[in-house]
Amino acid sequence: xxxxxxxxxxxxxxxxxxxxxxxxxxxxxxxxxxxxxxxxxxxxxxxxxxxxxxxxxxxxxxxxxxxxxxxxxxxxxxxxxxxxxxxxxxxxxxxxxxxxxxxxxxxxxxxxxxxxxxxxxxxxxxxxxxxxxxxxxxxxxxxxxxxxxxxxxxxxxxxxxxxxxxxxxxxxxxxxxxxxxxxxxxxxxxxxxxxxxxxxxxxxxxxxxxxxxxxxxxxxxxxxxxxxxxxxxxxxx
Numbered sequence: 001x002x003x004x005x006x007x008x009x010x011x012x013x014x015x016x017x018x019x020x021x022x023x024x025x026x027x028x029x030x031x032x033x034x035x036x037x038x039x040x041x042x043x044x045x046x047x048x049x050x051x052x053x054x055x056x057x058x059x060x061x062x063x064x065x066x067x068x069x070x071x072x073x074x075x076x077x078x079x080x081x082x083x084x085x086x087x088x089x090x091x092x093x094x095x096x097x098x099x100x101x102x103x104x105x106x107x108x109x110x111x112x113x114x115x116x117x118x119x120x121x122x123x124x125x126x127x128x129x130x131x132x133x134x135x136x137x138x139x140x141x142x143x144x145x146x147x148x149x150x151x152x153x154x155x156x157x158x159x160x161x162x163x164x165x166x167x168x169x170x171x172x173x174x175x176x177x178x179x180x181x182x183x184x185x186x187x188x189x190x191x192x193x194x195x196x197x198x199x200x201x202x203x204x205x206x207x208x209x210x211x212x213x214x215x216x217x218x219x220x221x222x223x224x225x226x227x228x229x230x231x232x233x234x235x236x237x
Contacts, residue, residue: 005202005235064202
């Protein structure tokens with residue numbers, strides 16, 4: 001199965017010479033950047049699975065899922081690029097406020113100083129065109145009609161990413177036939193079924209992302225998309 005997903009990744013990479021876009025068009029620029037992110041995370045996932053170093057791959061998948069939904073929403077939500085900008089300005093503004101209010105925070109010295117930028121005015125400008133605040137991960141998935149993914153798959157990925165108790169137990173605690181803790185284990189191999197789900201998800205996102213990219217950039221990726229869809233169908237049969 002992994003070889004088929006690798007094939008889809010190679011097909012995805014073959015789109016790169018066709019990525020003609022205008023830097024002046026923010027939607028197109030953000031779309032290409034997201035597409036690159038999705039391919040890069042997919043490549044990292046596949047390499048780790050290949051090398052049986054699968055600890056932490058859920059966190060990689062989670063990040064790829066977030067980039068994927070931004071790309072999907074860029075393809076059909078008007079002014080979604082402005083929502084992305086609002087998220088950035090709000091977070092950057094928080095950071096610069098911290099820099100001003102807490103000069104003793106020595107860790108801020110390793111982060112680029114953007115205090116000269118007026119994030120407040122940028123936020124206000126976006127509010128004036130109807131972008132009222134941050135778009136949460138849940139809202140992003142809702143815009144893509146994928147609330148059920150947030151309430152299931154994404155929840156599991158988040159538990160792993162935040163090292164919540166359910167994730168720690170799943171990774172390291174051995175239980176007896178009565179479900180009671182009986183030992184601890186490190187570097188436990190991932191269950192095959194979990195790997196299959198991650199590979200399937202990666203293949204699906206790569207394929208759907210090409211369709212979104214084709215729509216946003218108004219380029220012809222029909223050949224690549226059809227090849228990827230045929231492989232995806234084989235994976236899921």
